[in-house]
Amino acid sequence: MSGHSKWATIKRKKAATDQKRGNLFTKLVKEITIAARMGGGDPSGNPRLRLAIDTARMNSMPMDNIQRAIKKGTGELEGASYDEITYEGYGPAGIALIIETATDNRNRTVAEIRHIMSRNNGSLGESGSVGWMFHRKGSIEVLKTAAEEDRLMELLLDAGLEDLDSDDEAYYTVLCDVRDIEAVKKALEDVGIAYENAKIDLVPENYIELEADDAGKVIRLIDALEGNDDVQAVYSNMEISEKAMNTLNG
Template sequence: MGRIFEVRKSTMFARWDRMAKQFTRIGKDIAIAVKQGGGDPDNNPALRRCIQNARGVNMPKDRVEAAIKRAVEGKDKTNYEEVAYEGYAPHGVAIMVDTTTDNTTRTVANVRMHFNKTGGSLGNSGSVAFMFNRLGVFKIKNEGLNLEDLELELIDFGLEEIGEDSDGNIILRTTFTEFGNMAKALEEKGITPISSELQRIPLNTVELNEEQAKEVFELIDRLEQDDDVQQVFHNMK
């Protein structure tokens, strides 16, 4: 019974850690969006997307409003910068690390440390980015929508791919340059995404055995736990 309790407790703490990480990430996104476009979601598409993403991870409304208020009032003096880092995990797996930081010196030192401690290597800008497509990814609820009809309606707004995930939600992918157009098109059609974000999709993948994959995941886990890291992408199959 004690062992079962420990496993459940560990799982619960891991879930809380993931939730806290998601809230922190969205808080930074809100700060950047407000700085660039103001605190009125009606006039700031980027802020609207942040609010949608907050709902998607069940971030409490009062926390979202507090983050917006801090940014609008200038109480959050942090100047965030979005920086991408590139490198290789063990066994030749390409890694892209998207960060939001107020101190690039600290961030690059930490990212390099994570790579070094797990047998990977941090590369120069452009060393692996060409192995990924940067796409806009929208997740929407399938509330009686016909995928073929939706595809025809959205193809002129940059739709590249349409499909469903394991939960039955509709996934839309668009090019990086058409991300804003797709967001606007969905708004005009009255469709509110569960989430909308830019992702890096690998052009080719590397297949590893279980032990090799475990070594790669050690690096990914370390990076994802770093406070400055927003997302980690890889080309492991």
């Protein structure tokens, strides 16, 4: 929908200017550790680990840190054992939220998540309360200056392209089945088209458009959640009109 920003787009724009990213490496280390524990330390045979390493390298994580995280996951080095727990709930204006965490202390994490939600006009729901609204997809961002939309679609259809979102003024968002994300990346690499933020994403079936006041409340809640070291990712079905974004940006 032209003139609107979905949460994934808003999040990327915020990351480009937001300096509150001190816990980014912590989150990346946890993801690498968990991926290595679940699928082994060889990225060639572990797609989740390969994707986690690619993400870490795109965010300038040193290879020594990556290797240590892998060895902690495989048990070659001592380290905390993390459990993956997903919480579901609602934010201001009834926005659906899915909160993915990796924790070595379940009781601490749920208490902190509940506290953040209650302080920011949100509430935790039962498992499955909003999860049915989202689908797990491979997501890759391509600069619009790197390729024409028709060429990109033609190139990626055989690799597994399901949808090409062109709403953002600067990026295409390529969506595919999770199993096809490596094939899509390879198709782009083979013709020299650079991409960013290749990841597994939770994409909502439908979005709820918010005006500036409610959108600001939801963003503050998500910021607070993402500031927690145990939170790996937050997904939302929020959409903001261009007018509301201009108001928020002041």
